[in-house]
Structure formats: structure tokens, C-alpha cells
Amino acid sequence: MRMSNFSYLVKRGVGSVFRNGMMSIASFSVLLVSLLLMGLGVLVAMDLNIVLSNIEERNEISVYVYGDVSDDVLNHITDALNANPNRLGVVFYSKEDAWADKQDEMPEMAELFEYLPENPMPHTFRVTVKDISRISETAEEFRTIEGVEKVTAPYDFASALVDIRNTLSVIAAAILVAMIFTSIIIVYNAIRSSVFARKKEINIMKVVGATNAFVKIPFFIEGMFIGVAAGGASWFVTKVTYEALIRLFEGDITIWRIFGLVNIVQFDDVMWYLLAANCILGAFLGAVGTIISTGKYVKV
Amino acid sequence: MVELKNVDVHYVDGAKGGVDALNDINIRVNDGEFVFIVGDSGAGKSTLLKLLTREIQPTGGRVFVNGYNLTKLRRRKLPYFRRSLGMIFQDFRLIPTLTVYENVAFVLRVIDKSKKYIRQRVPYVLDLVKLNDKAKAYPGQLSGGEQQRVAIARAFACDPKIIIADEPTGNIDPKLSYEIVELLQDINECGTTVIMVTHNHDLVKYFGGRIINLKEGSIAFDGYIEGE
Numbered sequence: 021m022r023m024s025n026f027s028y029l030v031k032r033g034v035g036s037v038f039r040n041g042m043m044s045i046a047s048f049s050v051l052l053v054s055l056l057l058m059g060l061g062v063l064v065a066m067d068l069n070i071v072l073s074n075i076e077e078r079n080e081i082s083v084y085v086y087g088d089v090s091d092d093v094l095n096h097i098t099d100a101l102n103a104n105p106n107r108l109g110v111v112f113y114s115k116e117d118a119w120a121d122k123q124d125e126m127p128e129m130a131e132l133f134e135y136l137p138e139n140p141m142p143h144t145f146r147v148t149v150k151d152i153s154r155i156s157e158t159a160e161e162f163r164t165i166e167g168v169e170k171v172t173a174p175y176d177f178a179s180a181l182v183d184i185r186n187t188l189s190v191i192a193a194a195i196l197v198a199m200i201f202t203s204i205i206i207v208y209n210a211i212r213s214s215v216f217a218r219k220k221e222i223n224i225m226k227v228v229g230a231t232n233a234f235v236k237i238p239f240f241i242e243g244m245f246i247g248v249a250a251g252g253a254s255w256f257v258t259k260v261t262y263e264a265l266i267r268l269f270e271g272d273i274t275i276w277r278i279f280g281l282v283n284i285v286q287f288d289d290v291m292w293y294l295l296a297a298n299c300i301l302g303a304f305l306g307a308v309g310t311i312i313s314t315g316k317y318v319k320v
Numbered sequence: 321m322v323e324l325k326n327v328d329v330h331y332v333d334g335a336k337g338g339v340d341a342l343n344d345i346n347i348r349v350n351d352g353e354f355v356f357i358v359g360d361s362g363a364g365k366s367t368l369l370k371l372l373t374r375e376i377q378p379t380g381g382r383v384f385v386n387g388y389n390l391t392k393l394r395r396r397k398l399p400y401f402r403r404s405l406g407m408i409f410q411d412f413r414l415i416p417t418l419t420v421y422e423n424v425a426f427v428l429r430v431i432d433k434s435k436k437y438i439r440q441r442v443p444y445v446l447d448l449v450k451l452n453d454k455a456k457a458y459p460g461q462l463s464g465g466e467q468q469r470v471a472i473a474r475a476f477a478c479d480p481k482i483i484i485a486d487e488p489t490g491n492i493d494p495k496l497s498y499e500i501v502e503l504l505q506d507i508n509e510c511g512t513t514v515i516m517v518t519h520n521h522d523l524v525k526y527f528g529g530r531i532i533n534l535k536e537g538s539i540a541f542d543g544y545i546e547g548e
Contacts, residue, residue, distance in 0.1 A: 021432055022432055022434060022435075024435045025429045025432055028429055220413065220415065223413070224413055224415065224427075225430055226402075227373070227402065227413075228402065228403070228407070228427040228430050228474075229399040229402035229403035229405075229430060229431055229478075230431075231399045232399075234430060234432075
């Protein structure tokens with residue numbers, strides 16, 4: 021196809037967006053809301069991930085060692101812990117340090133502690149894990165290491181965290197799928213109404229020998245134009261909303277600390293990715309809506 | 321050239337069991353001919369035109385138009401076949417949102433002609449139908465006769481081998497009907513085959529020429545008459 025005729029079709033498609041007034045506004049609005057929810061959803065999910073990761077990093081398995089063990093046994097335990105694929109970090113906490121800390125924590129009991137014949141605290145290893153959902157399994161593996169007396173881990177907390185993350189993922193995915201379907205249906209209706217409004221024109225095109233592609237290009241342009249415009253607008257609304265949310269919390273930094281939100285996602289860091297994703301997704305949804313509606317109603 | 325060989329068209333109708341729209345039709349129209357197709361309502365004229373534009377397929381027989389075997393024509397080749405035809409309709413079928421110039425240019429864009437060609441061709445065909453001064457007008461601002469002349473210009477713009485006119489005088493002043501047929505005759509003299517379907521017997525008697533009269537799906541008459 022000649023460039024001049026292609027640009028004519030592009031003009032017809034863009035012109036149709038404005039001629040098709042209310043339906044274009046409806047498609048634009050629904051796409052904007054869908055993409056806004058997706059954009060905010062992604063940002064919140066990233067922040068939530070940071071929160072959960074921070075909490076996860078504080079989740080430790082405590083590995084207690086029998087009272088009198090040789091250095092060889094301690095080395096063996098250290099090696100075995102380090103060899104575990106789920107370990108993130110291993111910190112050795114000697115019985116001497118533990119005893120000193122205990123005495124510092126309870127100065128009122130100092131006199132009583134003097135009567136103890138020997139240091140009652142065990143050597144301990146504190147192990148942070150990579151995958152909190154496998155904490156129970158990892159603790160079980162540590163229990164079988166020779167010289168290990170006891171292993172404790174925050175099983176319930178870990179499983180609650182995993183449940184929260186899974187539930188949120190399912191809810192987010194369900195909302196996303198619902199919004200995608202709604203967007204496609206609305207775009208489909210908008211393009212269909214555009215097809216009906218231009219039925220006469222399409223009929224003339226068919227009679228004079230237009231190919232399917234020639235007939236469909238303006239509708240594609242129309243659908244994708246609405247999609248990209250909604251993508252750009254939703255990006256802007258996402259930016260304003262997200263930055264407003266950040267400002268809302270900025271006054272009270274302790275709230276961030278409580279939730280472990282120290283390195284929160286800054287909009288500027290992801291803005292170009294988000295803009296590209298919004299526009300591509302908008303164009304994609306517009307194109308899918310157009311394919312379905314023109315496939316059914318525009319056939320040469 | 322148009323050739324129909326033993327063509328039958330049978331419409332399936334559940335309640336009535338079916339309708340024979342055309343029965344064993346044999347027609348040959350040579351290049352450069354001007355043919356009137358006449359007949360009462362329900363005689364099969366519209367079915368015949370639909371066959372010629374490949375809107376429908378015959379239930380029996382074969383249809384050849386401009387070297388295309390329409391009974392075997394693939395769907396993707398259909399647009400290219402239709403480019404060899406010029407269609408004129410009773411209701412003009414102009415795009416109301418486009419000017420006269422744009423309506424004619426539109427079909428040239430559809431068949432992917434260059435900007436330069438469009439700039440040369442559109443004024444030429446508008447001049448042929450004497451509408452150059454109305455190039456910037458919209459169809460709604462024109463009379464029925466003028467709108468049909470735009471439709472003729474549009475049909476002729478693509479330089480088709482055949483022009484098929486379906487009741488082109490049906491919606492216009494009887495006096496202007498003669499002008500429309502004269503215009504089609506002028507185009508025919510340039511070498512374009514013209515097939516015109518009409519109800520208007522006076523018009524046919526006036527101009528004469530080859531007449532095909534359809535009656536209940538069959539050819540009742542195919543021959544030449546003298547004009548008045």
C-alpha cells in the first residue's frame with residue numbers, strides 16, 4: 021500500500037475516534053481505569069514485595085548446639101548450614117556472647133547468676149532463609165545435623181506471610197483478568213458501533229474492490245489510538261496518585277519503618293517502563309477489541 | 321466479456337421449500353456492448369446482478385466476467401475482480417460526509433492509486449459528468465440527478481471494463497433519466513461495456529439496442545430493438 025493512502029487511512033481512523041464521540045469516551049474511560057488499577061497494582065505489589073522481603077529477612081531459624089561440643093563439631097555444623105541451598109546468611113552466636121548478653125539484659129539477677137556453676141547458654145547459629153515458604157523443611161534438615169540439640173523457627177508467622185502473599189497474588193490476578201475482559205468488551209462495542217456508523221462506507225469499499233486489510237486499518241487505528249491515549253493518561257493519573265500516597269506517609273517516617281518500607285519504589289525510577297507498558301497494553305487491548313469486532317462484522 | 325452458461329440459482333426457503341430465482345440462463349455480452357436488462361419485480365434481475373458482482377454463487381452452471389471464472393474465484397481474489405467493475409446503484413450510495421471530489425477520490429484510494437493519478441483523474445471524470453463546479457459540494461447539497469452523475473463518475477473513475485447499473489434512473493426525475501442513459505452511452509462509446517437494469521420501458525424503447533427481458537427467472541427475450 022502507498023504511504024499516501026496509508027496516511028489517509030490513519031487520518032480516517034483518528035477522525036473516527038472523534039466522530040464516534042460517546043463510545044470513544046466510554047472506551048477511553050474504561051481503559052484508563054483498567055490501566056490505572058494495573059499501574060497502581062504493580063507499584064503496590066512491588067512495595068509489598070519489599071515489605072515482605074524485609075520481614076522475611078528478619079525471620080531466623082535458631083539452631084542450638086549441645087553444651088560441650090568440640091570445635092570440630094562446630095565447624096562441621098557451620099559447613100552443613102552453609103551448604104543448605106535455602107540459607108541466606110549464617111551468624112554464629114557463641115555461648116559466651118549469649119551469657120554476657122543475658123547478664124546485661126538482667127542486671128537485677130547478677131547475684132543469682134554468680135551461684136551458677138557454669139555458663140548455661142548454648143552455642144547458637146542464627147540462619148536467615150531465602151524462601152520463607154520452605155522454612156519448615158529447612159529447619160527439619162538442620163535438626164538432622166550431628167551436634168544440633170534443638171531447632172526453632174517462626175513457623176506460624178512464616179506460613180501467615182506466605183498465605184498473605186498468595187492471597188494477594190490471586191486477588192490481583194483476578195482483578196487484572198476481569199479488567200482486561202471488561203476493557204476488551206468495551207473497546208469491542210465502541211468499534212462495533214463505529215463499524216455500524218460506517219456501514220455504508222464499508223459497503224462501498226467492498227463494491228469497489230477494497231481488500232479486507234484496507235477496510236480494517238482505520239478501525240485498528242481507532243482502537244489502538246484510544247488504547248494508547250488511555251495508556252498515557254492512566255500513566256499520568258498513576259503518577260499523581262502514587263506520589264500523593266507517598267507524600268501522605270512522608271510526614272511520619274516511623275510508619276515506613278514499622279512496615280519495613282525503607283527502600284520504597286520511587287515513581288521516577290520506573291516511570292518510563294510504566295509509560296511504555298501502559299501504552300503497549302492499551303494498544304494491545306484496543307487491537308484485540310478491534311480484531312474481534314471487525315472480524316465478525318467486516319468481511320469483504 | 322460476460323458469459324453465463326446454464327446458470328441456475330435456487331434460494332433455500334424453509335417454509336416454501338425453496339425458490340428458483342434463475343433457471344438455465346445463457347447470456348453472452350461482448351466487450352463494448354450496451355445491454356438493457358428488463359423484467360418485472362421478482363423476475364430475477366437482482367439475482368443476475370448479484371451473480372455478476374459475485375455477491376452470490378450459482379447453484380448450477382458457470383459465470384465468467386472479465387476473464388474471471390466466478391464459480392471458482394477465491395475470496396482473497398474477490399477485491400481484485402471487483403476492481404474491474406464499476407457499480408451504479410438506484411440509491412447512489414455516496415458517502416454523505418465526503419465532498420463530491422472526495423467521493424470519487426475515495427474509490428481510487430481503495431484501489432491504491434497514487435496521489436498524482438487521483439489529482440489528474442478526479443477532475444477528468446467530474447468534467448465528463450459536468451460536475452466540476454460542484455466538486456466541493458456534499459451529496460446532500462445536490463439534486464438526485466446530480467448525485468447519480470457523481471455515482472457514474474465514481475464508477476468510471478477506476479476505468480473499469482464493465483459498468484453495471486442497477487436501476488440508475490429509479491430515484492430521479494424522469495426527464496433527467498434520459499440524461500443519465502446518454503451519459504452511460506457516452507462512456508460506452510469510450511469502449512466500456514454497460515449493463516443496465518431498469519424497470520423503465522419507455523427509456524428502453526426510446527434508446528433501443530440489445531434488450532434482455534427476464535420473466536420468472538428465465539430469459540423471455542434477448543435481441544435488438546430499434547430506438548425511437
